[in-house]
Amino acid sequence: MNIDMIRAAALRARGHVRQTPLLSSPALDALAGRRVLVKAECLQHTGSFKFRGGWAAVSALTDAQRGAGVIAYSSGNHAQGVALAARTLGAPAVIVMPANAPAVKIANTRALGAEVILYDRATEDRDAIGQAQAQARGLTLIKPYDEPEVIAGQGTCGLEIAAQAAEEGITQADVLICCGGGGLTGGIALALQDGAPGLRARPCEPAGFDDVTRSLAAGTIQRNAQAEGSICDAIVTPQPGDLTFPIMRDRCGPGIVVTDDDCLRAMALAFHHLRIVVEPGGAVALAAALFHPHTVQGDAVIAVATGGNVDPALFARVIGTYPGL
Amino acid sequence: MNIDMIRAAALRARGHVRQTPLLSSPALDALAGRRVLVKAECLQHTGSFKFRGGWAAVSALTDAQRGAGVIAYSSGNHAQGVALAARTLGAPAVIVMPANAPAVKIANTRALGAEVILYDRATEDRDAIGQAQAQARGLTLIKPYDEPEVIAGQGTCGLEIAAQAAEEGITQADVLICCGGGGLTGGIALALQDGAPGLRARPCEPAGFDDVTRSLAAGTIQRNAQAEGSICDAIVTPQPGDLTFPIMRDRCGPGIVVTDDDCLRAMALAFHHLRIVVEPGGAVALAAALFHPHTVQGDAVIAVATGGNVDPALFARVIGTYPGL
Known part of the structure; x- marks a missing residue:
C-alpha cells in the first residue's frame, strides 16, 4: 500500500466518482467552539464513501475477471x-448481506442489479460464505476493507480533503473519520501523510464497538466483545484489518469514542444546519x-459524514426527538 | 441587467458562495425516463440559493451604505x-418576515444576528412596511427578486450549471427552476443564454400559484388569485417582477405546474436517493x-433544488408517508 496506488485509483475514478463538498454552518461552528467542516460522503454515488473502494477494486480487474463477476459481503454500503x-x-455481482441489515440497503442493492444472498449475522461467518461462493462460481471476492485496491479507493477521499482544506486555508487540523474495519481511515491517513502532513487522521467509533481505538492504544489488534447491537450498523466490524491496522497505527492520532445518543443528535443537527441525510454510523465523526x-x-x-442510507422511520424519529440546537 | 453583472457578482462571490454539486441517482433516472441532474442549492450557505443574491447585493454597497445597514422582507430564505x-x-440587518413563516426560518434568521420584524401576510403589505423602515432608519432595502444585483447573484447559479452540465457532456436540456418572483429563474436564464445556449430555463410552480406560467403564456403579467395557502411557502409571490418578467419572457421555455402531492413525493425521493433535505417549495422543479x-x-x-429549510415535523411526515420509489 502506498500513495501511488491512491493516485492511480483517483485517475481511474475521474468522471465516475463524485467529488463531494466540504460543508459548514455557523451554528455548528458555534456549538463546537471552532470551525467544523463536514466532508459529505453521504452525497457520494450509492450514498456512502464505499463506492470509491468498489470502483477502485472493480476497475482494477482484468477483463476476464470482470467478465466472470465479483462477490462482496457487507452490511449494506459496501454492497451498494x-x-x-x-x-x-x-461485471455480474453477488452480494452477501446480513438478513437484519436495514431494508432500504437490501432493496437498493437488488435495484442495482446485484444477486443478494442473506445470512444470519449472529450465527454465520460471512467470510466463509463469501469465499465458498467465490470458489464455486469463479467470482473475484472484493473484501470490504482489508484489500489494497479498496483502501486505495477510499484514500481518494483523503486526496480531496487535502485539496479542499487547503482551499479553506486549513493546514493544521484533526480529520475525524467514522471507522469500522479501517479501510477509509487507513486510506485517508495515507493520502494526508503525503499531501497534507499537518492534517491528522483520527478514527471515531461508537461505544461498545471501539476495537480500533483500543487497538491503537494497545499497539496490537483488539476485538470487540459483541458482534452486533449498535445503531451504527454500517461501521461495526469484529476488529481492525490485518492490512489496515498497521497503516493506522503508524499514521493516526488516538481514536475517539461517542455514544449512540451523540450520533442521533449529530444526525438531527446535520439535517437542520447542513440539509444532508446522515445515517447513525455516518454521524460518529x-x-x-x-x-x-x-x-x-x-x-x-x-469530520467525514461517511454515509446516508437510513431507514425513514428511524430518521423521522431522530428529527422529531432531537432539537435543532 | 446583463451577463457582465452576473460575472461581476461571481467574482465577488468567490470563496464566499459555495459551488453546489450536481447530484444524480440511477433510481431517479429510471423514474423520469431520462438522466436527471439535481443542482443542490439546499446545500448553499443558509440552506438556499438566496444567499447568492444576498451576497451580491450587500457586497455591491458602498462602505457608507453597509455601515448604515440593510433591510429585507422575506418569507424566510431571502431573510437568512x-x-x-x-x-x-x-452590515446591520433588519428583516421583515410573515408571522406565519416556518418557525425554523424565523429562528435561524435571528440566530444570524438580524433584527426580525413580524407582519401578518393576509392583512399587511410587506413592501410598505419595508420601505417605511428603510426611510425612517436610513437602511438600504434589498428586495427579494426585483433588484438587479439580486438577479445577478442568483445568476451565478446559472454559470455553475452551464459549466457542470458541460462536464457531464450535456449541451441540450431543459433546466427546471422552482420559481417565485423570478429572480433565480431570470438570473439563470441570462447566464445560460450566454454560456450554454442549448440549455433552456423553465419556471416551475405549484398549482394555484402559477402566476409566472400564466404570465409567460399570456405575454403580460398575471396575478395569483390568492396570497397564501400553498405548502410551497418559500416561492409564493403575488406576480412576477417588473424587472424579472421581461427577462423570463424573452428567454424561458413554458412554465410547468405541479401539485402539492408531487412536491411531497419528490422530497421523499430526494431523501432516499440523493440524501439531501429539500423543502416543499424547493422540490417543485x-x-x-x-x-x-x-x-x-x-x-x-x-432540476434546481432551491432550498432545504423545512420544519422537522413536516419532513418526518413526508418521509413516513411517501415511498422510496
Whole structure:
C-alpha cells in the first residue's frame, strides 16, 4: 500500500466518482467552539464513501475477471458501492448481506442489479460464505476493507480533503473519520501523510464497538466483545484489518469514542444546519467534533459524514426527538 | 441587467458562495425516463440559493451604505441569505418576515444576528412596511427578486450549471427552476443564454400559484388569485417582477405546474436517493422532472433544488408517508 496506488485509483475514478463538498454552518461552528467542516460522503454515488473502494477494486480487474463477476459481503454500503461499480463496468455481482441489515440497503442493492444472498449475522461467518461462493462460481471476492485496491479507493477521499482544506486555508487540523474495519481511515491517513502532513487522521467509533481505538492504544489488534447491537450498523466490524491496522497505527492520532445518543443528535443537527441525510454510523465523526471538542486540537476540525442510507422511520424519529440546537 | 453583472457578482462571490454539486441517482433516472441532474442549492450557505443574491447585493454597497445597514422582507430564505451576507460583510440587518413563516426560518434568521420584524401576510403589505423602515432608519432595502444585483447573484447559479452540465457532456436540456418572483429563474436564464445556449430555463410552480406560467403564456403579467395557502411557502409571490418578467419572457421555455402531492413525493425521493433535505417549495422543479416528464424535452433534464429549510415535523411526515420509489 502506498500513495501511488491512491493516485492511480483517483485517475481511474475521474468522471465516475463524485467529488463531494466540504460543508459548514455557523451554528455548528458555534456549538463546537471552532470551525467544523463536514466532508459529505453521504452525497457520494450509492450514498456512502464505499463506492470509491468498489470502483477502485472493480476497475482494477482484468477483463476476464470482470467478465466472470465479483462477490462482496457487507452490511449494506459496501454492497451498494460494489454493485453499482460492477454494473457500470459490466461485471455480474453477488452480494452477501446480513438478513437484519436495514431494508432500504437490501432493496437498493437488488435495484442495482446485484444477486443478494442473506445470512444470519449472529450465527454465520460471512467470510466463509463469501469465499465458498467465490470458489464455486469463479467470482473475484472484493473484501470490504482489508484489500489494497479498496483502501486505495477510499484514500481518494483523503486526496480531496487535502485539496479542499487547503482551499479553506486549513493546514493544521484533526480529520475525524467514522471507522469500522479501517479501510477509509487507513486510506485517508495515507493520502494526508503525503499531501497534507499537518492534517491528522483520527478514527471515531461508537461505544461498545471501539476495537480500533483500543487497538491503537494497545499497539496490537483488539476485538470487540459483541458482534452486533449498535445503531451504527454500517461501521461495526469484529476488529481492525490485518492490512489496515498497521497503516493506522503508524499514521493516526488516538481514536475517539461517542455514544449512540451523540450520533442521533449529530444526525438531527446535520439535517437542520447542513440539509444532508446522515445515517447513525455516518454521524460518529460529526458527533465527536460537536460533543467531544476537548479531545480535538486546533482552530478547525474536519469530520467525514461517511454515509446516508437510513431507514425513514428511524430518521423521522431522530428529527422529531432531537432539537435543532 | 446583463451577463457582465452576473460575472461581476461571481467574482465577488468567490470563496464566499459555495459551488453546489450536481447530484444524480440511477433510481431517479429510471423514474423520469431520462438522466436527471439535481443542482443542490439546499446545500448553499443558509440552506438556499438566496444567499447568492444576498451576497451580491450587500457586497455591491458602498462602505457608507453597509455601515448604515440593510433591510429585507422575506418569507424566510431571502431573510437568512441577506442576514448572513450582512453579518459577514459587517452590515446591520433588519428583516421583515410573515408571522406565519416556518418557525425554523424565523429562528435561524435571528440566530444570524438580524433584527426580525413580524407582519401578518393576509392583512399587511410587506413592501410598505419595508420601505417605511428603510426611510425612517436610513437602511438600504434589498428586495427579494426585483433588484438587479439580486438577479445577478442568483445568476451565478446559472454559470455553475452551464459549466457542470458541460462536464457531464450535456449541451441540450431543459433546466427546471422552482420559481417565485423570478429572480433565480431570470438570473439563470441570462447566464445560460450566454454560456450554454442549448440549455433552456423553465419556471416551475405549484398549482394555484402559477402566476409566472400564466404570465409567460399570456405575454403580460398575471396575478395569483390568492396570497397564501400553498405548502410551497418559500416561492409564493403575488406576480412576477417588473424587472424579472421581461427577462423570463424573452428567454424561458413554458412554465410547468405541479401539485402539492408531487412536491411531497419528490422530497421523499430526494431523501432516499440523493440524501439531501429539500423543502416543499424547493422540490417543485424536481417534481416536474420526475412526474411530468412528457412536458420536458431531451435525454437529460436539470432540476434546481432551491432550498432545504423545512420544519422537522413536516419532513418526518413526508418521509413516513411517501415511498422510496
